[in-house]
Every structure is written in C-alpha cells, then in structure tokens.
Amino acid sequence: MYDLPGYLAMMHDPVRVPAYRSALEQSVRPGDVVLDLGSGSGILSFFALACSAAHVYAIDTNPLVDIVRQLAARHGLSRRLTVVEGDARVLDLPPADVIVSDLRGALPLYRDGIDVVDKIRRRCLKPGGRMLPLADDIFVAPVACPGAHALVAGWRARWADVDYATVTRQAAQTVQKHALRAEQLLAPGQVAFRLDYLAPARTLEGTLHIEFSRPGFWDGLGAWFEATLSPGVRFSTAPEGPPTVYCQAVLPLYETIAVQAGDRAVVRVRVYGVLEGPIWLWSVQLERAARLIAHEEHATPSGTPISAQDVKCRRPDYTPPAYQEAAVDREILNLVDGQRTTGEIARHMAACFPERFGRWEAALGRVGAVVSRYRRGAA
Ligand SMILES: C[S@@+](CC[C@H](N)C(=O)[O-])C[C@H]1O[C@@H](n2cnc3c(N)ncnc32)[C@H](O)[C@@H]1O
Numbered sequence: 001m002y003d004l005p006g007y008l009a010m011m012h013d014p015v016r017v018p019a020y021r022s023a024l025e026q027s028v029r030p031g032d033v034v035l036d037l038g039s040g041s042g043i044l045s046f047f048a049l050a051c052s053a054a055h056v057y058a059i060d061t062n063p064l065v066d067i068v069r070q071l072a073a074r075h076g077l078s079r080r081l082t083v084v085e086g087d088a089r090v091l092d093l094p095p096a097d098v099i100v101s102d103l104r105g106a107l108p109l110y111r112d113g114i115d116v117v118d119k120i121r122r123r124c125l126k127p128g129g130r131m132l133p134l135a136d137d138i139f140v141a142p143v144a145c146p147g148a149h150a151l152v153a154g155w156r157a158r159w160a161d162v163d164y165a166t167v168t169r170q171a172a173q174t175v176q177k178h179a180l181r182a183e184q185l186l187a188p189g190q191v192a193f194r195l196d197y198l199a200p201a202r203t204l205e206g207t208l209h210i211e212f213s214r215p216g217f218w219d220g221l222g223a224w225f226e227a228t229l230s231p232g233v234r235f236s237t238a239p240e241g242p243p244t245v246y247c248q249a250v251l252p253l254y255e256t257i258a259v260q261a262g263d264r265a266v267v268r269v270r271v272y273g274v275l276e277g278p279i280w281l282w283s284v285q286l287e288r289a290a291r292l293i294a295h296e297e298h299a300t301p302s303g304t305p306i307s308a309q310d311v312k313c314r315r316p317d318y319t320p321p322a323y324q325e326a327a328v329d330r331e332i333l334n335l336v337d338g339q340r341t342t343g344e345i346a347r348h349m350a351a352c353f354p355e356r357f358g359r360w361e362a363a364l365g366r367v368g369a370v371v372s373r374y375r376r377g378a379a
Helices: 004-011 016-027 043-050 063-074 113-124 146-153 167-171 308-313 324-335 342-352 360-375
Strands: 033-037 055-060 081-085 096-101 125-132 135-143 176-178 190-196 204-211 216-230 233-236 248-259 264-272 279-288 291-299
Touching (some): 016 096, 016 125, 043 055, 043 096, 055 063, 063 081, 096 113, 113 125, 125 216, 135 204, 135 264, 146 167, 146 176, 146 216, 146 248, 167 248, 190 204, 216 279, 248 279, 248 291, 324 342, 324 360
Parallel strands (some): 033 055, 033 096, 055 081
Antiparallel strands (some): 135 190, 176 248, 204 264, 279 291
8 A cells, every 4th residue: 555655756756747747737628527546645636626627536545545635625625626535446436527547556557457447437437538548558678687686586595404496486477666777778678568548458468579789688578668648748667768656667587698789589478467457477589590599488477376275265165164253244244234333333243242342342443444344445
C-alpha cells in the first residue's frame, strides 16, 4: 500500500506531473464529471477541478485518501469533490465524461491495475467520454545492470554449510525495478507491444531482433514505457530521458553474458493475464557469426511457487477442518443485515464466544475488521 513518501514522490515527478496536467487541460471541459481512479494525494483530482470540471470523484482503496477530503474542505471545494474510499470495481460510481488514472508500477502492467481501469471504463465512461491514459508503448532493450545480476548471483552463497546456489534459478524469474542510465543500454530500445486502455488485450507479446551496438556485459532486458495520455500529450520513462518516479524494469538473465558489437539476439517477451495480474515470460537467443551462443527461457510463475498447502485447499476432494475463526466470521456476517449496529453485533459475539472475546468491547475490533473488508470491496 502507498504511503505519504510514495505519494510525495509521484507528486513531484517533473516528467509525469506536467504531462498529466496538460492532458487534463486538453480533455476536461467545463461541466464534466471526472473519475480519478486511484487518486492517492488527489493531485489529478485538483487539476481536473482547476480545468472547470463540475464534479470530481477521488477514489482510492487507501485510507490516506482522507487527506484529499481535508484539502477539499479547506479550499472550499467539497461541493465539487467527492472522496470515496474503496476498490473502484465494487463501488457505485456515476457515468463520467473523463476517467483518469495512473495505476502503474515501474511498468503499466502492474498487479490488477488494468482490470480496474477496464471495468470502470466499460461501466462508467459516457459515449464520447475521454480516457487518460489512452495507451502505453512498452520498450525493451538489452542492458548492462550489475544491480540486476547481483539480485540473482547473490544467492550463490554458502552459510553454515548450506549452499544457496540453486535459488539463483528462482531469483532470475522476477521482474525487478532499477534506475537505468542511457550508458547501460547495449542496443537501442524497441517497442515490444502496446497497451491500449480503450481495448486492452489479455495477452501482449513482441519479438525483437536486436543487434548489439557496443561491447559490454549483458545482464538482462531493460523495459520502460512511453505513455500517450491524450492525443498529442506523451511522456517517456526511457533511460535516455530525465529520471522519473517509475524508474525502469529489468527482466534478468541467469548469467552475465559478454557481448560484442554486431552480435545479434532474438528476444521474445510475452505477458499473460494482463487484466488479472501479469505473468511475464521472456526468452533470449544470442548469436555470434551465425552460431548460437546462449539460449534462456524465463517465466515469473517459476519465481513465486504456489504453496503446496494452498494447492491442496483447491482440490475438490479436500475437506477443510472446522476452523473456530471461520465460525466467528460466519456469525458476524450472519448478523450484518443492514439493521444491527456494530455494538449490537459485538455484544452478540461476546455472548456466543465468551472464551474467545470475554467482554463485548473485545469483539468490537473483530466486527469492525470484517465489516471494513466488505466496505472496501477487498474481501
Ligand atoms: C500510483 S498511485 C497514483 C496516485 C495519484 N493518482 C497520482 O497520480 O499521484 C496509485 C493509487 O491507486 C490506488 N488503487 C490501486 N488499486 C485501486 C482500486 N482497485 N481502486 C481504487 N484505488 C486503487 C492505490 O491505493 C494508489 O493510491
């Protein structure tokens, strides 16, 4: 979850912020209703209000969104700005002329952000309404990045006679975040694929034919994006440009490969589950003078194994034990009926589960936690 330093860094990004401001100036018309998905500090909501939006909804799962409510009150904007805490997908939101969001991490394919934007676009965007951003082009280039290599090779360690080296295999299946500089590129970046916010594909893929422009030590694939926020308003997170809050992503190799100028590589990058939560696959084949020098395949699921216990829980013949904590939640949920107060529910819980809670005040926290889960839509 984002914290205040995270929002501060986003707010002061000298590349992103002016671009979003220009795009909102271009897209918001007087009288518009604007949805700010994942409003964070509220910076984009306040830009939209400054563009004469009639009403802005600042929506965020993070309780810190309350600072937006306080700022709106202090500046006499409360009648034009509604702050809603919760997962945008389960909230009752009005039809909108403009939907603005920035749910990206180092890359736009970050957790379930694309699913959030897509669901709200389908449900709330009025015909002729405007989306910001419109598209992100994902660029990929071979890079020298000792920091990326260290996160893999660092596992070649021995402690108390235990050899950790086998973990390197797993460590090389994770998308890392690094701040790359132009001189780390071993060949120019190429567009691997485009993410279209108006019609996001479930799978994105690109095959790049690379010729190394200089010798160096190849540690992985650097990846960044160029955003098209609105027609003609773009910004880039390329290593050649000014640094941004996003930095860049690196898809690591198993081993550092010494490359020569003129070496050729075929690089394939695929992303499955664009909406639900991205799964990355990358492969590289390096050739020198028509001879295959290296061939690697990577996939993020191999870096994050599913717990064997969780797999067991999903088997149709598995009988879960009668957990006492599940009985507690079940009873609370039975009592949440739109009539009873949390105090009444807590008193009932203390009477039903005296060993668990003792006094009714002790049950209040648990009732509040269960209710909050559903209020936020995060259950
Ligand atoms: C990268 S921050 C952007 C903050 C702000 N819009 C800005 O431009 O500075 C993304 C925000 O989206 C919020 N978020 C993520 N998923 C969400 C969801 N399903 N519904 C509402 N907000 C969400 C996060 O809590 C976070 O505050």
